[in-house]
Amino acid sequence: MKSSRLSVLALVAFAVACGAASNPDVAAKAGDQELSATRLAEVIAHSGAPLEKDVARNIAELWVNYQLAGLAAASNDSLSDAKVMQDALWSQIDNIRVKKFYENVSKGWDSLSPGSDEQRYANGEAFAARHILVKIDPNSTPEQIGAAKKKAESILAEATPANFAALAAKSDEPGAKERGGDLGLFGRGMMVPEFEKCVVAIKPGEISKEVCQTSFGFHVIYRSPFSDVADKFAPIAKQRNVAIAESTYLAKLETSRNVKVEGSAPVKAKAIAKNPLGYIKDNSALATYKGGSLTAARFAQWVMAYPAQAQIRPQLVAAPDTLVDKFVKQIVRNELVLQQADSAKAQADTGELQVIFMNFKSDVPRVWAGLDVDPTKLVDSANAKAGKPQIAAAHVDSFFSKLVKNEVPFVEIPYPMAHALQQKYSFSINEAGLDKAIEQAKTLRASADSVKAQAAPTGATPPDTTRK
Secondary structure, eight states, X not given: OOOHHHHHXXXXXXXXXXXXXXXXXXXXXXXXXXXXXXXXXXXXXXXXXXXXXXXXXXXXXXXXXXXXXXXXHHTTOOOOOHHHHHHHTHHHHHHHHHHXXXXXXXXXXXXXXXXXXXXXXXXXXXXXXXXXXXXOOTTOOHHHHHHHHHHHHHHHHHOOTTTHHHHGGGOSSTTHHHHTTEEEEEXXXXXXXXXXXXXXXXXXXXXOSSOEEETTEEEEEEEOOHHHHHHHHHHHHXXXXXXXXXXXXXXXXXXXXXXXXXXXXXXXXXXXXXXXXXXXXXXXXXXXXXXXXXEHHHHHHHHHHSOGGGOHHHHHHHSOHHHHHHHHHHHHHHHHHHHHHHHTTOOOOHHHHXXXXXXXXXHHHXXXXXXXXXXXXXXHHOSSGGGHHHHHHHHHHHHHHHHHTTOSOXXXXXXXXXXXXXXXXXXXXXXXXXXXXXXXXXHHHHHHHHHHHHHSOOOOOOOOTTOO
């Protein structure tokens, strides 16, 4: 049966650890439990997921995560030790620390203006315009396009700053009459390129000398004077002040620490994105700076800490090297700012820690309930303490089998919980086992496809047209 759920899972990053194993018949281990290459092959073959090693790895990691959660439940380990939670929640705690640091270092940034608001508006930090559209359809004939252009030119001939809002009643854009053609404030990249190019060429308070053609049609454009938008531009200018000051601060920090990204960083960063757990003990440098380096292991932790919905891993794998290089540099900047926060003794306070600890604690019973490994049920089922891990493992296996068939809802284990589990309990992902699973999955799927083809109807017999 095709499982669209597992096709989605194959794209999701799950934070579990990877260790070495030599038996190709075993794809993964969690505690005393094993996921055989054969079973993993069956899951992949029947899931409809691509027959790729990365898919096998992600499904195996999911199984490991679930089994580790079951093992914790069997031990009645809620992972609520303060040190365990602090370690697991490192990225959230660091975000709080950085925010506190910036609150101090950024004081006055909003007033560090590179010029008057009017000058900055004229220079294009933001635009404001009114326009009148004469629409053309994608299937318009040359004659229709010519007629539309002629109509727009006639509107342009009578347009003045004083009557432009009233002339907007002639626009083909819905609601233009009521708005006077006003588009409000917008930044670079927010309009189609052809329109933006036309706006940039117009001085504030003036009308375009020629009509502007885009895929929508022909536009007559009036770039609003600063006096019309001064109140709206002011808060945008302050935001830009902060952004410029922050960029300047980070650039100086980067320069002072002599940051250098290794030439091989993009290639290795992509490899880490595919298999971050294969690099959690790799101390080779992706980038260096005065006083330290960004190791592959640290980069892997950063990649895993991003929310699954951010899709950082697949985006890094698909991104051009230039963008990957920038991402590596951004992680270096994060590290440098954290060091600055350390120096400034910026810390999360008790109340802030309690909030994120509470959220973490609520995830554990949620996961246990979803996997049907609530410790109280395991206690009721087990005659001896030694039997609880086996009972929990059986419950997890049952859930996993149902998940494959889309019979139960997917249970997400967030990165902090998975991180805590991987630090406390033993597990491994076996690369040789993943390879074998993929080869077996190919055979299974080919066999299933062949059976389906043989069972398919050959079609109805055509009527005999030689008879009356």
